[in-house]
Amino acid sequence: MKLSIGNRILSFLILLASLLPFWVLYAISDLMFLVLYYLIGYRKKVVYSNLDIAFPEKTIAEKKKIAKKFYVFLTDMLVETIKMRSISAKEVKKRIVLTNEDEVQRHFNQGSPVIGTTAHYGNWELGIHRLSLMTENPVLIIYKPLNNKGFEKIYNTIRSRFHAKMIPMRQTIRQILTHKNEPHISMFLSDQTPVRSEADCFIPFMGQPTLVFLGMEKIARSTGFPVVYCHIDRIKRGYYSCTFSTLFEKPQLTEKLEITLTYHKILEQHINAKPELWLWSHRRWKHKPAS
Structure with missing residues (x-):
């Protein structure tokens, strides 16, 4: 599809902004934090509602601290995502350190494709x-299409650089x-919230019955491709580590929901460790199971 004049202008502005050095972008991020948190209150009700649901044992002060740290990280991630438009390969490798890429490569060496799974945690966008x-093998990023097709095209052009x-x-x-006959990785953001008509499976997650997609699990069990978890942690501002771990070597031998439950249990551990790195502005618990 051809971009509208407005989207072409937006794409050009993103390119210009991406050329700014990181220190300038982080200064902009600091200003954005003040605007989003204190002036606009961007999705504050959603964030605090989610924190109330996930951490009923925490005090108001503790949840406020998590929320503020989340907004600081959110604005950092926004400018880092803009930077993706022009960042060099060398800089990407400097910004995200791989701790054990051999965990994926060993499956490739055996001629096996990989089902990758990660979450809205850390900078998953820069992780792309x-x-x-x-790897030089195909990398498939499974994503949920946006309503704005023009912006989706701009976004995907950045992601696929x-x-x-x-x-x-x-x-x-x-x-x-x-791609089934060649080594490749298909990466799923497995904590997506389904539309109610697209899913009917609820599992326990962060102490709540949570509606989940089962697509990743179903594909893994039907293909037999090993399931590898990708954990992106933040080391310090602008720097991350990426750790791979094989959850299931032979997913075709698992029980129903075993893959999904295992994934969410690991994600929950990461969220409890550093809650500010998860996407709290997303309405994760808007659907409830039928009584």
Whole structure:
């Protein structure tokens, strides 16, 4: 599709902003934090509602501290995502250190594709660039399409700069089967919130019944491709580590929901450790199971 004049202007402005050095972008981030948190109150009700649900044992002061740290990280991530438009491969590798990429490579060496799974935790967007630069094998990024198709095209152009292939969720199976005979990784953001009509499975997560997609699990069990978890942690401002761990070598042998439950249990541990790095502005518990 062709971009509208407005979207072309937006794309150009993103490019210009991405050329700014990190120290300038972080100064902008500091200002954005003040605006979003104190002036606009961007999704504050959603954030505090989620924190109340996830951490009923914490005091108001503790939850306020988490919320403020989350907004600081959120604005940092926004400028880091803009920087993705022009950042060099060398800088990406400097900003995200891989701790054990051999955990993915060993599956590739055996000729096996990989089902990758991660979350809205740490800078998962910059993680797309790092994953793309880690291997010459195809990297499929499974994403939920946006309503604004023009912005989606701009966003996906940024995400695919280092040859990641952006795959809309509805095309997942077809694209994975297209590459089934060659080593590749299909990366799922497995903590997406489904539309109620698209899912009916609730599992315990952060102490709450939580509606989940089962697509990643179903594809892993049907293909037998090993499931590898990708954990992106923040070391300090602008710097991250990426750690891979194989959850299931032979997912076809797992019980129903075993993969999904294991993934969410690990994610919950990471959230409890550094709650500010998860996307609290997302309405994760808007759906409730039928009585």
